[in-house]
Amino acid sequence: MYPNLLIKRASLTPDRVAIRFNEQEWTFAKLSEKAMGFAEKLHTKGIEKGMRIAILSSSNPTLVVVLHGCMQLGCELVMLNERLSEEELSYQLADSAPDYLLVDDHTKRSLSFTKKFSFGEIENAERSFFEVEKEWSKERTVTIMYTSGTTGRPKGVRQSLENHVMSATGSALNLGVHPNDCWLCTMPLFHISGFSILMRSVYYGMTINLQSKFDAEAAIKEILSGTVTRMSAVAVMLERMLTVLESKDLSFPSTFQSVIVGGGPVPSNYLERAIERNIPVLQTYGMTETASQTTTLASEDAIRKLGSAGKPLFFADVRIDGDEKIGEICIKGPHVTKGYVGAAEMINPLVDGWLHTGDIGYLDDEGYLFVIDRRSDLIISGGENIYPAEVEQALVKHPAVKEAGVSGKQDDKWGQVPVAFVVLKDEASEEGLRAFMKKQLATYKQPVDYYFVDQLPRNGSNKLLRRELFNSIKNT
Incomplete structure (x- = not known):
């Protein structure tokens, strides 16, 4: 059993700031009070312990209260990605079969669901008492999040x-x-990278400076103010901050300890630029099935092991499955999910206690993990393995390239060949990029086609969606 996290935290450090948002802030005592009030209003509406509640909302303090309120009531939270289409959301609702759906605003979506309340409707309800659990079972399902x-x-x-x-x-x-x-x-709080920060906050007694969405200028302003010590990001977010800092010739203050970058390999070009701007970048590796981080590069190794996702965290274990040095990354530990819901409920995610991730990587002689790519994104051309991330990293070394995505297309001769999708920050020609890439990679890794696009397809946490790259041509 574990203590009720929010109640325990509010009793330990009631006056410590839990959440800051714009010019407002809430202490842990105030957050606990508001969460309990919302839980009692949920109870009035017929929501009870053990029910499954789907939640669709932007990231804001109200959502934080809603999430904690549902947890106080003992509910399972289905975290819906608000960037999904109605068809995608309808699938997840049908698959997870929640008892109720809570939305921040009815007008944002026309989702048809019988038992649906807006946050406002709950807020307007009367409060009714229920017995709050002071201890929580460690096996209880807190959240259900859908993979990409x-x-x-x-x-x-x-x-x-x-x-x-x-x-x-x-x-x-x-x-x-x-x-x-x-x-x-x-x-986003609906994603494990955002929700895990919320959990760390009550567990550590740590303040969160919350922003509804990522904006490079706003993030930099917060960090330069000296109040923020860490942040989580993916590679594209890091690059956007670097571009702003470089344009203004600014560097991060010594008060900032690190940016934790996950969601895929970080191009070495980004890491080198970050060092110049006094940004300690700690690469990390994790996934929805591991409730966030599994490995993270320690600060003292940030330069010596540039490009590594670090060693497994204390309770985690990592091995590589395969006959060669490079193979599928497998994970074991108490942070790994025990299973799925809905259509995938009968799938056991563990094989002899190990989660097979579908990601490709290797462990060096000192046990540091290097993540290469998704196995599903691997391009096999004439019997040779081509990792899109390697080609992308070579492309972003070009001074005119802001972002790059690489995917494979079918080819009668080679089986598959790589194709590049490029977002430019300065003028560049296809011929110039081809000449540049010839010096970077072997002939068989060279993209056969180049498409210049305005933006690359990404999911709610800004991860690149390689499977949708060809659709980006139609949208430019």
């Missing part, structure tokens, strides 16, 4: 209280916990 569906239909991943707590504990043992810690949260 890179190899088919998205799967609803169960994340238990133990998964979240052990993930937060492993991160704390790696990064340390300090009294002035403040995490800038620009990642």
